[in-house]
Amino acid sequence: QKEVEQNSGPLSVPEGAIASLNCTYSDRGSQSFFWYRQYSGKSPELIMFIYSNGDKEDGRFTAQLNKASQYVSLLIRDSQPSDSATYLCAVNKGGADGLTFGKGTHLIIQP
Amino acid sequence: DTEVTQTPKHLVMGMTNKKSLKCEQHMGHRAMYWYKQKAKKPPELMFVYSYEKLSINESVPSRFSPECPNSSLLNLHLHALQPEDSALYLCASTRTSGNEQFFGPGTRLTVL
Numbered sequence: 261q262k263e264v265e266q267n268s269g270p271l272s273v274p275e276g277a278i279a280s281l282n283c284t285y286s287d288r289g290s291q292s293f294f295w296y297r298q299y300s301g302k303s304p305e306l307i308m309f310i311y312s313n314g315d316k317e318d319g320r321f322t323a324q325l326n327k328a329s330q331y332v333s334l335l336i337r338d339s340q341p342s343d344s345a346t347y348l349c350a351v352n353k354g355g356a357d358g359l360t361f362g363k364g365t366h367l368i369i370q371p
Numbered sequence: 372d373t374e375v376t377q378t379p380k381h382l383v384m385g386m387t388n389k390k391s392l393k394c395e396q397h398m399g400h401r402a403m404y405w406y407k408q409k410a411k412k413p414p415e416l417m418f419v420y421s422y423e424k425l426s427i428n429e430s431v432p433s434r435f436s437p438e439c440p441n442s443s444l445l446n447l448h449l450h451a452l453q454p455e456d457s458a459l460y461l462c463a464s465t466r467t468s469g470n471e472q473f474f475g476p477g478t479r480l481t482v483l
Contacts, residue, residue: 291470292470294471294472296474302476302477303459303461303474303475303476303477304414304461304474305474306471306472306473306474309469309470309471311470348413348414352470354470355421355470356401356402356419356421356426356465357419357427357470358404358406358416358419358427358429359404359406359414359416359463359472360416361413361414361415362413363412363413364413
Protein backbone atom coordinates (compact mmCIF):
# COMPACT_ATOMS: atom_id res chain seq x y z
CA GLN A 261 0.00 0.00 0.00
CA LYS A 262 1.36 3.38 -0.99
CA GLU A 263 1.92 5.64 1.99
CA VAL A 264 3.61 8.97 2.50
CA GLU A 265 4.27 10.20 6.02
CA GLN A 266 4.82 13.75 7.21
CA ASN A 267 4.79 15.40 10.61
CA SER A 268 1.62 17.50 10.59
CA GLY A 269 3.12 20.18 12.85
CA PRO A 270 2.63 23.02 13.32
CA LEU A 271 6.32 23.70 12.80
CA SER A 272 7.21 27.14 14.07
CA VAL A 273 10.43 28.79 12.77
CA PRO A 274 11.76 32.32 13.39
CA GLU A 275 12.01 34.63 10.41
CA GLY A 276 15.41 34.35 8.72
CA ALA A 277 16.08 30.83 10.03
CA ILE A 278 16.15 27.55 8.10
CA ALA A 279 12.92 25.54 8.00
CA SER A 280 13.40 21.79 7.61
CA LEU A 281 10.50 19.63 6.43
CA ASN A 282 10.68 15.86 6.28
CA CYS A 283 8.80 13.09 4.49
CA THR A 284 9.11 9.31 4.31
CA TYR A 285 7.49 6.97 1.81
CA SER A 286 6.82 3.25 1.83
CA ASP A 287 6.65 2.28 -1.87
CA ARG A 288 10.14 1.45 -3.14
CA GLY A 289 8.82 1.72 -6.68
CA SER A 290 8.39 5.48 -6.26
CA GLN A 291 10.45 7.38 -8.82
CA SER A 292 9.39 11.02 -8.62
CA PHE A 293 9.16 13.24 -5.56
CA PHE A 294 7.49 16.60 -5.22
CA TRP A 295 6.99 19.39 -2.71
CA TYR A 296 3.88 21.51 -3.00
CA ARG A 297 3.02 24.62 -1.02
CA GLN A 298 -0.64 25.23 -0.26
CA TYR A 299 -2.05 28.40 1.24
CA SER A 300 -5.41 28.17 3.00
CA GLY A 301 -8.26 28.09 0.48
CA LYS A 302 -5.90 27.84 -2.51
CA SER A 303 -4.70 25.00 -4.72
CA PRO A 304 -1.30 23.30 -4.33
CA GLU A 305 1.63 25.08 -5.99
CA LEU A 306 4.65 23.03 -7.12
CA ILE A 307 7.83 24.42 -5.58
CA MET A 308 10.37 21.60 -5.96
CA PHE A 309 10.72 18.22 -7.63
CA ILE A 310 13.54 15.70 -7.45
CA TYR A 311 14.11 12.39 -9.22
CA SER A 312 17.70 11.42 -8.28
CA ASN A 313 19.46 10.80 -4.99
CA GLY A 314 21.17 13.85 -3.57
CA ASP A 315 20.38 17.52 -3.31
CA LYS A 316 18.64 19.89 -5.68
CA GLU A 317 18.70 23.63 -5.06
CA ASP A 318 16.44 26.34 -6.44
CA GLY A 319 16.80 29.76 -4.87
CA ARG A 320 16.03 29.51 -1.15
CA PHE A 321 14.74 25.95 -1.50
CA THR A 322 16.73 22.70 -1.38
CA ALA A 323 15.18 19.29 -1.87
CA GLN A 324 17.05 16.22 -0.65
CA LEU A 325 16.35 12.62 -1.65
CA ASN A 326 17.69 9.40 -0.14
CA LYS A 327 16.08 6.43 -1.87
CA ALA A 328 17.87 3.88 0.29
CA SER A 329 16.28 5.41 3.40
CA GLN A 330 13.05 6.28 1.54
CA TYR A 331 13.35 9.82 2.77
CA VAL A 332 12.72 13.20 1.16
CA SER A 333 13.27 16.58 2.76
CA LEU A 334 12.81 20.25 1.95
CA LEU A 335 14.96 23.02 3.37
CA ILE A 336 13.84 26.63 3.20
CA ARG A 337 16.63 29.12 3.87
CA ASP A 338 16.09 32.68 5.09
CA SER A 339 12.46 31.88 5.97
CA GLN A 340 9.96 34.65 5.37
CA PRO A 341 6.47 35.16 6.86
CA SER A 342 5.11 34.57 3.33
CA ASP A 343 6.49 31.00 3.55
CA SER A 344 3.85 30.24 6.18
CA ALA A 345 1.66 27.58 4.56
CA THR A 346 1.02 23.85 4.46
CA TYR A 347 3.76 21.92 2.64
CA LEU A 348 2.66 18.71 0.95
CA CYS A 349 5.08 15.94 0.04
CA ALA A 350 3.95 13.84 -2.92
CA VAL A 351 5.35 10.80 -4.72
CA ASN A 352 4.55 8.74 -7.78
CA LYS A 353 6.02 6.03 -9.96
CA GLY A 354 6.62 8.40 -12.84
CA GLY A 355 4.93 8.76 -16.18
CA ALA A 356 1.23 9.58 -15.96
CA ASP A 357 0.82 7.98 -12.54
CA GLY A 358 -1.25 9.92 -10.03
CA LEU A 359 0.33 11.51 -6.98
CA THR A 360 0.12 10.11 -3.45
CA PHE A 361 0.29 12.92 -0.92
CA GLY A 362 1.35 13.06 2.69
CA LYS A 363 -0.98 14.80 5.12
CA GLY A 364 1.13 17.96 4.93
CA THR A 365 3.17 19.97 7.43
CA HIS A 366 1.79 23.29 8.62
CA LEU A 367 4.71 25.74 8.72
CA ILE A 368 4.53 29.01 10.64
CA ILE A 369 7.27 31.61 10.20
CA GLN A 370 7.29 33.94 13.17
CA PRO A 371 8.28 37.56 12.46
CA ASP B 372 3.72 28.14 -19.27
CA THR B 373 2.00 25.91 -16.73
CA GLU B 374 -1.48 27.39 -16.58
CA VAL B 375 -4.42 25.13 -15.89
CA THR B 376 -7.83 26.79 -15.70
CA GLN B 377 -10.95 25.51 -13.99
CA THR B 378 -14.56 26.66 -14.07
CA PRO B 379 -16.63 27.42 -12.16
CA LYS B 380 -14.69 28.67 -9.12
CA HIS B 381 -17.61 27.90 -6.82
CA LEU B 382 -20.63 25.64 -7.27
CA VAL B 383 -23.59 25.00 -5.00
CA MET B 384 -25.91 22.18 -6.01
CA GLY B 385 -28.74 20.11 -4.62
CA MET B 386 -28.62 16.36 -4.37
CA THR B 387 -30.90 15.96 -7.39
CA ASN B 388 -29.01 18.33 -9.69
CA LYS B 389 -26.72 17.53 -12.59
CA LYS B 390 -23.73 19.78 -13.07
CA SER B 391 -20.30 19.68 -14.72
CA LEU B 392 -16.85 20.91 -13.78
CA LYS B 393 -14.51 22.00 -16.54
CA CYS B 394 -10.72 21.99 -16.77
CA GLU B 395 -8.62 23.34 -19.61
CA GLN B 396 -4.94 23.58 -20.53
CA HIS B 397 -3.41 24.70 -23.82
CA MET B 398 0.15 23.53 -23.25
CA GLY B 399 -0.02 20.17 -25.02
CA HIS B 400 0.21 18.29 -21.73
CA ARG B 401 -0.06 14.53 -22.12
CA ALA B 402 -2.00 13.64 -19.00
CA MET B 403 -4.77 15.24 -16.98
CA TYR B 404 -6.06 14.40 -13.52
CA TRP B 405 -8.96 14.96 -11.16
CA TYR B 406 -8.31 15.13 -7.42
CA LYS B 407 -10.68 15.70 -4.52
CA GLN B 408 -9.56 17.58 -1.40
CA LYS B 409 -11.57 17.76 1.79
CA ALA B 410 -10.84 20.41 4.41
CA LYS B 411 -7.53 19.91 6.24
CA LYS B 412 -6.80 16.76 4.20
CA PRO B 413 -4.40 16.17 1.30
CA PRO B 414 -5.66 15.82 -2.28
CA GLU B 415 -6.88 12.34 -3.21
CA LEU B 416 -6.62 11.04 -6.75
CA MET B 417 -9.89 10.32 -8.54
CA PHE B 418 -9.14 9.85 -12.26
CA VAL B 419 -6.23 9.96 -14.68
CA TYR B 420 -6.47 10.53 -18.43
CA SER B 421 -3.34 9.75 -20.41
CA TYR B 422 -3.39 10.82 -24.08
CA GLU B 423 -7.18 11.29 -23.78
CA LYS B 424 -7.79 7.74 -22.52
CA LEU B 425 -8.94 6.94 -19.00
CA SER B 426 -5.99 5.12 -17.45
CA ILE B 427 -6.76 5.23 -13.72
CA ASN B 428 -10.10 5.22 -11.89
CA GLU B 429 -9.56 5.09 -8.15
CA SER B 430 -12.84 3.29 -7.36
CA VAL B 431 -14.78 6.54 -7.51
CA PRO B 432 -18.60 6.26 -7.17
CA SER B 433 -20.49 6.36 -10.46
CA ARG B 434 -22.16 9.65 -9.52
CA PHE B 435 -18.84 11.15 -10.70
CA SER B 436 -18.32 10.70 -14.45
CA PRO B 437 -15.17 11.99 -16.15
CA GLU B 438 -14.88 12.92 -19.80
CA CYS B 439 -11.94 13.99 -21.95
CA PRO B 440 -13.34 15.43 -25.22
CA ASN B 441 -9.88 16.42 -26.52
CA SER B 442 -6.29 16.82 -25.40
CA SER B 443 -6.94 20.26 -23.88
CA LEU B 444 -10.20 19.70 -22.05
CA LEU B 445 -11.29 17.58 -19.10
CA ASN B 446 -14.78 17.51 -17.64
CA LEU B 447 -16.22 16.00 -14.49
CA HIS B 448 -19.95 15.35 -14.67
CA LEU B 449 -21.79 15.29 -11.35
CA HIS B 450 -25.15 13.66 -10.67
CA ALA B 451 -27.04 12.78 -7.49
CA LEU B 452 -24.21 13.87 -5.22
CA GLN B 453 -24.30 13.61 -1.44
CA PRO B 454 -23.45 16.34 1.10
CA GLU B 455 -20.23 14.46 1.94
CA ASP B 456 -19.07 15.09 -1.63
CA SER B 457 -18.62 18.76 -0.76
CA ALA B 458 -14.93 19.49 -1.30
CA LEU B 459 -12.38 21.32 -3.42
CA TYR B 460 -12.07 19.58 -6.79
CA LEU B 461 -8.67 20.01 -8.36
CA CYS B 462 -7.58 19.42 -11.93
CA ALA B 463 -3.91 18.90 -12.78
CA SER B 464 -1.88 18.20 -15.90
CA THR B 465 1.57 16.83 -16.72
CA ARG B 466 3.93 18.02 -19.40
CA THR B 467 5.08 15.69 -22.15
CA SER B 468 8.64 15.87 -20.81
CA GLY B 469 8.94 15.35 -17.09
CA ASN B 470 6.48 14.11 -14.50
CA GLU B 471 5.66 17.35 -12.73
CA GLN B 472 1.94 17.93 -12.16
CA PHE B 473 0.55 21.46 -12.18
CA PHE B 474 -2.74 22.19 -10.50
CA GLY B 475 -5.53 24.49 -11.51
CA PRO B 476 -7.16 26.81 -8.94
CA GLY B 477 -9.90 24.31 -8.15
CA THR B 478 -13.69 24.34 -7.94
CA ARG B 479 -15.18 24.68 -4.45
CA LEU B 480 -18.26 22.42 -4.49
CA THR B 481 -21.01 22.52 -1.90
CA VAL B 482 -23.78 19.90 -2.00
CA LEU B 483 -26.92 20.81 -0.07
